[in-house]
Amino acid sequence: MLTVRAPATSANLGSGFDVFGVALGTPADVVRVERAPETTISVTGAGSQYIPEDPKKNTVGAVADALDAPARIRIDKGVRPSSGLGSSAASAAGAAVALNELYDRGLTREELVPIAAEGEALVSGEAHSDNVAPSLLGGFTVVADGGITQVDASIPVVACLPETTVSTRDARDVVPEHASLDDVVDTVGHAATLAVGMTRDDPELVGRGMADRIVTPERTALIEGYERVREAALEAGATGVTVSGAGPGILAVCRGSSRRDVAAAMLEAFDSVGIESRAYQTAVGEGARLYRE
Ligand SMILES: Nc1ncnc2c1ncn2[C@@H]1O[C@H](COP(=O)(O)OP(=O)(O)OP(=O)(O)O)[C@@H](O)[C@H]1O
Numbered sequence: 001m002l003t004v005r006a007p008a009t010s011a012n013l014g015s016g017f018d019v020f021g022v023a024l025g026t027p028a029d030v031v032r033v034e035r036a037p038e039t040t041i042s043v044t045g046a047g048s049q050y051i052p053e054d055p056k057k058n059t060v061g062a063v064a065d066a067l068d069a070p071a072r073i074r075i076d077k078g079v080r081p082s083s084g085l086g087s088s089a090a091s092a093a094g095a096a097v098a099l100n101e102l103y104d105r106g107l108t109r110e111e112l113v114p115i116a117a118e119g120e121a122l123v124s125g126e127a128h129s130d131n132v133a134p135s136l137l138g139g140f141t142v143v144a145d146g147g148i149t150q151v152d153a154s155i156p157v158v159a160c161l162p163e164t165t166v167s168t169r170d171a172r173d174v175v176p177e178h179a180s181l182d183d184v185v186d187t188v189g190h191a192a193t194l195a196v197g198m199t200r201d202d203p204e205l206v207g208r209g210m211a212d213r214i215v216t217p218e219r220t221a222l223i224e225g226y227e228r229v230r231e232a233a234l235e236a237g238a239t240g241v242t243v244s245g246a247g248p249g250i251l252a253v254c255r256g257s258s259r260r261d262v263a264a265a266m267l268e269a270f271d272s273v274g275i276e277s278r279a280y281q282t283a284v285g286e287g288a289r290l291y292r293e
């Protein structure tokens with residue numbers, strides 16, 4: 001049996017819609033695989049009651065098909081679905097690494113990105129790779145024109161997940177089809193600042209570079225309590241705050257020393273609007289890790 005721990009991810013980072021992503025230290029999915037004549041899937045853990053075990057509906061089924069690698073697959077969910085932390089992508093990335101090894105397919109992590117993205121196409125209608133790329137490769141990833149650039153980074157963050165859900169499909173429906181040149185110029189400036197910040201492990205630049213006035217404002221409207229949580233995080237010392245992936249999770253970039261205060265402030269702000277939430281105090285971290293048992 002092979003076991004893979006595949007991390008949660010946060011895509012977009014505000015200014016990098018469908019382009020930027022980071023792997024997070026926690027939480028993570030654990031995917032176990034054994035050879036079998038046909039693919040079967042069982043799911044336990046966070047939000048497992050909402051995740052189909054039918055291989056035609058689960059992201060790992062699409063990955064097993066794409067690799068022609070039938071297996072008994074067990075998923076222990078650490079990443080809650082529809083929360084904005086790349087839950088469906090974590091399972092897909094974990095399965096891609098595990099099945100590639102189980103069947104000796106010999107594909108590199110980069111080559112596994114489009115395979116894991118097949119799983120994303122199944123659930124959101126589009127094979128976007130901005131969550132599977134960081135879950136497979138770790139660090140900060142830039143997906144552009146089908147190519148991927150990766151850099152290891154060490155940036156402290158808090159990911160705060162309210163007990164509400166937003167499906168990626170719904171959050172994609174509110175994305176504007178057009179943007180003004182002014183807004184595009186503003187976004188490019190912030191995205192470039194963020195990317196430089198990642199290469200320097202600089203939370204000030206990364207936090208500042210997450211500002212985006214094209215996609216994020218449309219999505220925050222879907223997240224009850226967003227403005228209050230954002231303000232609370234900034235007051236507690238966050239350098240920047242944005243929607244994590246398609247939401248409703250909220251990502252705050254922090255200086256290392258402020259993580260605990262930022263997490264407490266975000267939890268309290270959600271609580272003040274009657275919403276329970278959970279905060280992960282973590283950092284940009286490594287990609288999927290393979291274990292043999
Ligand atoms: N292995 C899986 N893990 C999680 N969700 C899965 C899986 N397979 C299928 N799904 C379905 O995918 C949907 C969740 O995916 P969705 O893209 O909406 O959210 P997400 O993966 O948490 O991430 P994000 O907002 O960061 O993209 C749910 O409807 C869930 O049932």
Ligand SMILES: N[C@@H](CCO)C(=O)O
Nearest residue numbers: 011018130168245246
């Ligand atoms: N870039 C995608 C990722 C979802 O996690 C979106 O924001 O719709």
